[in-house]
Amino acid sequence: xxxxxxxxxxxxxxxxxxxxxxxxxxxxxxxxxxxxxxxxxxxxxxxxxxxxxxxxxxxxxxxxxxxxxxxxxxxxxxxxxxxxxxxxxxxxxxxxxxxxxxxxxxxxxxxxxxxxxxxxxxxxxxxxxxxxxxxxxxxxxxxxxxxxxxxxxxxxxxxxxxxxxxxxxxxxxxxxxxxxxxxxxxxxxxxxxxxxxxxxxxxxxxxxxxxxxxxxxxxxxxxxxxxxxxxxxxxxxxxxxxxxxxxxxxxxxxxxxxxxxxxxxxxxxxxxx
Amino acid sequence: xxxxxxxxxxxxxxxxxxxxxxxxxxxxxxxxxxxxxxxxxxxxxxxxxxxxxxxxxxxxxxxxxxxxxxxxxxxxxxxxxxxxxxxxxxxxxxxxxxxxxxxxxxxxxxxxxxxxxxxxxxxxxxxxxxxxxxxxxxxxxxxxxxxxxxxxxxxxxxxxxxxxxxxxxxxxxxxxxxxxxxxxxxxxxxxxxxxxxxxxxxxxxxxxxxxxxxxxxxxxxxxxxxxxxxxxxxxxxxxxxxxxxxxxxxxxxxxxxxxxxxxxxxxxxxxxxxxxxxxxxxxxxx
Numbered sequence: 001x002x003x004x005x006x007x008x009x010x011x012x013x014x015x016x017x018x019x020x021x022x023x024x025x026x027x028x029x030x031x032x033x034x035x036x037x038x039x040x041x042x043x044x045x046x047x048x049x050x051x052x053x054x055x056x057x058x059x060x061x062x063x064x065x066x067x068x069x070x071x072x073x074x075x076x077x078x079x080x081x082x083x084x085x086x087x088x089x090x091x092x093x094x095x096x097x098x099x100x101x102x103x104x105x106x107x108x109x110x111x112x113x114x115x116x117x118x119x120x121x122x123x124x125x126x127x128x129x130x131x132x133x134x135x136x137x138x139x140x141x142x143x144x145x146x147x148x149x150x151x152x153x154x155x156x157x158x159x160x161x162x163x164x165x166x167x168x169x170x171x172x173x174x175x176x177x178x179x180x181x182x183x184x185x186x187x188x189x190x191x192x193x194x195x196x197x198x199x200x201x202x203x204x205x206x207x208x209x210x211x212x213x214x215x216x217x218x219x220x221x222x223x224x225x226x227x228x229x230x231x232x233x234x235x236x237x238x239x240x241x242x243x244x245x246x247x248x249x250x251x252x253x254x255x256x257x258x259x260x261x262x263x264x265x266x267x268x269x270x271x272x273x
Numbered sequence: 274x275x276x277x278x279x280x281x282x283x284x285x286x287x288x289x290x291x292x293x294x295x296x297x298x299x300x301x302x303x304x305x306x307x308x309x310x311x312x313x314x315x316x317x318x319x320x321x322x323x324x325x326x327x328x329x330x331x332x333x334x335x336x337x338x339x340x341x342x343x344x345x346x347x348x349x350x351x352x353x354x355x356x357x358x359x360x361x362x363x364x365x366x367x368x369x370x371x372x373x374x375x376x377x378x379x380x381x382x383x384x385x386x387x388x389x390x391x392x393x394x395x396x397x398x399x400x401x402x403x404x405x406x407x408x409x410x411x412x413x414x415x416x417x418x419x420x421x422x423x424x425x426x427x428x429x430x431x432x433x434x435x436x437x438x439x440x441x442x443x444x445x446x447x448x449x450x451x452x453x454x455x456x457x458x459x460x461x462x463x464x465x466x467x468x469x470x471x472x473x474x475x476x477x478x479x480x481x482x483x484x485x486x487x488x489x490x491x492x493x494x495x496x497x498x499x500x501x502x503x504x505x506x507x508x509x510x511x512x513x514x515x516x517x518x519x520x521x522x523x524x525x526x527x528x529x530x531x532x533x534x535x536x537x538x539x540x541x542x543x544x545x546x547x548x549x550x551x552x553x554x555x556x557x558x559x
Contacts, residue, residue: 072458091464098462100455108477108556117473118463149557 016047019173019205020069025078027064027231037230038064039075044224044233048172051199051206053216054224055262056269061231062209062224066175069207070098082173094122096173097166101181103158105150105165112137112146115165122169136164139198156187160194167202174206180215189247192218196245213266217241217259218250225262227269235265291334298330299323332525340529353509360533362510363498366426367541370433371494375487377434378441385442386449386475387467396446403439407432407497412504429510433497437490444486448479477556484549491541499534511537 025042028035039061046052054062067073068080071087082090090096105114112133119129137143140160150158159179166174180188192215199206210216216223217239225235239258241249249255296319303322307314314322324333332340341356348355381399384391411432418428452474460470502512511534518527 070462072461091462094464096462098459100459102455104455104459106474106477108480108558110557121460121463121465121469121473 016049018045019048019050020044020046020080020082020207022065022068022080023078025065025068025080026076027061027068027073028076039068040230040232042078042231042233044236046205046207046222048205049203050222051196051220052208052222052224053220054207054209054226055211055213055216056226056231056266057211057228059228059231060226060269061228062226063177064231065226066177066207066209070096070175094169095171096175097169097171099159099163099166099174099176099179101178103150103155103162105158105161107150109149110146111142111148111150111153111161114150114161115168118165119168124169132168136167139167139201140164141194154187156183156191159183160191163195163198167198167204172204174204176206176208178209178211181210188212188215193247195219200243213259213262214250217255217262218245218247223258223262225265225269227266234269235261237261237265288334291331292324295329295331295333296320296323299326302326302330328522329524332528336525337528337532340525341532344529345533356514356529356533359509359511359514359530360537363495363502363512363534364537364541366429366498366501366510367433367491367495367537369426370430370497371437371487371491371541373430374434374437374490374494375441378438378486378490379445379483381438381442382445382449383471385446387471396442399439399442402435407436407500408503410435411497411500415501415504429498429501432501433494436497437494440486440489440493441483444482444489445479448482448486449475451482452478480552480556481558484545484552487545488542491545492538495534495538495541 022042022044025039026037027039028037042061042065054065056062064073068075069082069087071091080087083093083095085093105111106117109117115133115136116129119132124132133146134143137146140163142157142160142164145153145157145161150161153161163174163176163179180191183191195206196219208216208219221239221243223235223237223239224233225237226232227234237258240254241258300319300323303314303319303326323329324336326332329336344354344356348357350357350361352358381391381395385395386392414431414435415428418424418431456474456478457470460474465473498510499512499515502510503516511530514530515527518524518530
């Protein structure tokens, strides 16, 4: 039965419209020690509604790639299209929400005020702001915390608030840069579960940077394995796991098989250094 | 209430040292006087006289207290003999100069943070401006401004401004730059304008720095106002009282003016501390 679903999900991939595409992407940093190739010949297509994880050791360019998609870095050569347009146009069209490693909530604003911040900047009307704040707070299960200040919340709750902030405006793409990296295992499991539920409800396209193999396998429909020096993609794994994923799925043979393949990919990338 | 005992202990220690020093410093004059009059002084007499001279080298605390009482409480505040009147004159220049200095410092800091040319060029001048002794430049400011018909409060306020803009520039440049790269990237992902970035991120983030700088600026501003009163033959203000006191050897008057200046500084800095507490509390940062 599992294999049937796997076949179905694999078959459905080519039919979905492409949201993000990268072709022949290179990014070279000039440093005092000479040029550093952060990304080399990266080709990738991400379909609508995909949950894509980028995994690899530090320096493999996974965060850089995310930042290129967000127009926070400019590639040296190659093309990236987000929603069919260059990243800068996509950024100005508010095509994506970006969740950083740290929650980065403003200490002088309440949780509600923090979520309202991008809405104020984008010029939503006051009643619409209030309505959206309520909606996303419920989405991340923080209803009732609107008037609290960030320091009154735990680290996990703060990170949920920052996800709510990225969801508050109608971006179809969610870019997440190790959002749960600083949290402990138990909180992390819980947030992963919530994130999947949120993804199912909102049908957004999510790009998720992580260095945890179980996290990547548990969350993703597509796992992009990367390796450093130069930063490049070594493997792209289409996950056969069903969309509905209880935490126990992590003990299933399918899960372990994918995790094994990811680990192999990571090891191959490291083989020569 | 827990602070009362330590504070009282320190005050007591200061009083003991002060009275002791008064005896040491004023003793010679008392002994000379006694020798001229062929009097022999007992120790209690000697001590009593060192604490009761008209123009002592160091007046005893109670002499200063009495002078303060006399010139603060017993005179009408509008009278030129009232220390409250002189303190008011100095405070007007201080507050005006502080306001101007804070505005100037703020404007320069915004320029330095947002303009590359200003970032590269302004700071050395700002620092150089503070290496010139204020006592040297104060008379010239007063003379030049007088020559173009500006007199009264403004020249003194300009000197206050000259001293008080400096801590505000330094503090606010640091404060406006305090948001980290991630917070600035975040603003970029929302395609925020520079104005939105300033009002919603940089300015609120700089508030703790602003208040710390303003406290220093206020104290500097008071020094500026007093210095501004010295070279002008000013007829009013704490600086004028200090100058008149030193011309006529009125040490008691000097000391009471000094204490008044200290009290004024404490009150003004305390006021900023109060505004700081209220503001940061309303911002949820304290």
